[in-house]
Amino acid sequence: MPKDLEGLLVVTLEQAVAAPYASSRLADAGARVIKLEREEGDFARRYDRCVNGLSAYFVWLNRGKESVRFNLKDPQDQQLLHNLLSKADVFIQNLAPGATERAGFGSKSLRERYPQLITCDISGYGMEGPYRDMKAYDLLVQAETGLANITGTPESGARVGVSVCDIAAGMYAQQAILQALFARERGKGGRGIEVSLYHSLSDWMNVPYLQHHYGQKTPQREGLRHPTIAPYGAYDCRDGKAVLLSIQNEREWKNLCEIVLQRPDITEDPRFATNPDRVANRAVLDEIINGVFSGLDREEVIARLNEANVAYGKLSTMEDVVTHPQNRFIQVETSAGEVKVLAPPPITPDFEDHYGAVPDLGADDTQVREEFSSS
Incomplete structure (x- = not known):
């Protein structure tokens, strides 16, 4: 049985976590995702070597994609990107703000050229505003949004132990892309989407913001205690x-x-x-x-x-998590062997889910370049 997004083509200029999260969930749903990587590859490939020599982050976020080495400044690769986008449904990028515009691939101009294309730009602080060009990594944004200041013990703030800003941005991006695809089916054409790490996490901060701004009640750090309930x-x-x-x-x-x-x-x-x-x-x-x-x-x-x-x-240790009786797992193929990964949360009992392999860098160079050698 075909998957829900089978037949859709997603092209990505992505790295790290936020954009790969969004595109990986589209790939899980059946979309064809072509990941364009710099010559040395997505730097998340080198975060660690924990999964049989591969990066834990990369294995988690890049199953089911095709990898093509790509140089945004090379004229031949620029033509390849145009050939891809002429057939694509979605284009996702999370390069530094302004990078795609300088190369002639700004989202607005792309949608003028390809009216049915859905573009999604993921950034640190948004495409406008005084922080537009600031570098933004997950911990920095946890601090800027105030999350780190209400997390931790009374003595010290703390980082949330996983990349919540990146993950939130990836989730919002996926949600907005699916909404745009639905709207396009109703004849509304393509659209541009902008998602930032800062605004994704600031939405999650609405309760402490409202409590502080309107109620003059600033949340305090309580560690593992609840501030208003005991025990x-x-x-x-x-x-x-x-x-x-x-x-x-x-x-x-x-x-x-x-x-x-x-x-x-x-x-x-x-x-x-x-x-x-x-x-x-x-x-x-x-x-x-x-x-x-x-x-x-x-x-x-x-x-x-x-x-x-x-x-x-x-209060589970990681060993407790590994053996937790409520776990569900999926099997993912990699060049280093099959990997057991904690399963995505949605369950569709009437459909058998299948998850694609994690690609090696440039694994699909030849096939994709030959297929999209002309528009």
């Missing part, structure tokens, strides 16, 4: 492992005291009568909980939490 956070167990618990209502609070802590007397303590009381007396409450949990292994604590029907989560 809600991480507690160490006897075996050195931690469990997070979350109390959302008075029924759960009662169950926690009676079944998990085995301290029914606490429910009568006026210091913990309501959630605001528990937040105000969090230090004392945490001391009580830690006193119980420190005498039990994590699995013993979890058994009690399950019996009490109290929400919890393990």
